[in-house]
Amino acid sequence: MKFTIYDQIRSGDLEGVKKSLTIEPELVNSRDERGSTPLVLATYYNQLGITQLLLESGANINATDAAGNTPLMGVCFKGYLEAAKLLMDNGAKMDVQNTMGATALIYSAMFDKFELAQLLVDNGADKTIKDQRGNTALDHAKTKGNPKLIELLK
Template sequence: MNGNEAFFNEIRNGDFSKVKDILEKKPALMNSKDPRGSTPLILAAYYGHKDIALLLLEMGAQVDAKDASGNTALMGVCFKGYKEIAKLLIEKGANVNERNTMGGTSLIYSVTFNRLEIAKLLVDNGVEKSIKDSRGNTAMDHAKMQGRPALINLLEEDS
C-alpha cells in the first residue's frame, strides 16, 4: 500500500490524529484523489467524519471538488443523511446547485434518499428547485414518483 492509499484509509476510518499528522507532513494530499476520483473532503464527508471535514476545509480543501462521477462532498452527505456536515459544507461555501455528470443535484439526492431535514437546509440556503437531471426530472418529480408527501410540501412552499 502506498502512502496515498494509507492516507485515504485513515480518512475512511476516521482517525483524526493520523490524518492531521499526514497533512502536516504532506499538505499537497489535501486535494489529491483516490482511484475513484474522490478527494479527502469527499471521503471525510461521505463517511460522516465532520472533524476531518472541518480540518480539511480549514486547511483550504476545495469544497466543490468532484469525484469521477461529478459528485461533490455535499452530494455525498445528502445521500448519506449527515445534516451537520451538510450545514458545515454550505457554511464553507459549497454550491447547493452543483450538478454531477447525470445532472443530479444535492436537492435531488436529498429527495431521492428521503432526507427531509437536509432538503429543508438546502431550501433555506437558496437551492434552485427547478434544476432537472439528465432524465428531465426535478426534485419535485422525484418526490412525487417516490410518494414523499413531506418533501412535496417542502418543495411546494414559495414555488
C-alpha cells in the same frame, strides 16, 4: 503496509490525517484511485472532525469525484445533516450538477431526506433544475410519496 490518508479517513483517524497533512500538505486536494478527494471521502464517511480539518487546511469544498459528485451531494445522498450544515457554512455550492444532472437537492429528494431538502431550500437551492432524465427534485419526491417533502418542493 503504509496507511494512506484515505485509509486514515475511512477509519476516522483524525490524528493520522493531521500528521499526513503536516508531512505532505498537498494531500489535501489529492485524489484516490476512484477520483475522490480527501474531503469527498471524509464527508461520505461522516467524519466531521476530519472534514473540518480538511476545510481549515484548504480543501476545495466543491471538488468532485469521478461521477461529478461534490461533498455536499454525497452528504445529501447519505443523509448527514450536520455535515451538510458544515459544508454550507463553509461556502459549498448547492446547485452543482453531477454527470447525471443530479444536484444536492435532487439527491435529498431521491433518497427521501426531508431535513436536508429543507436546509437546501431554506438556503436558496434551485428547485427547477432537472436531471438528465428531465426530473426535478419535486418529481423525485413524488416518486417517494412523502407529503411533507412534496409540499416543500412545490
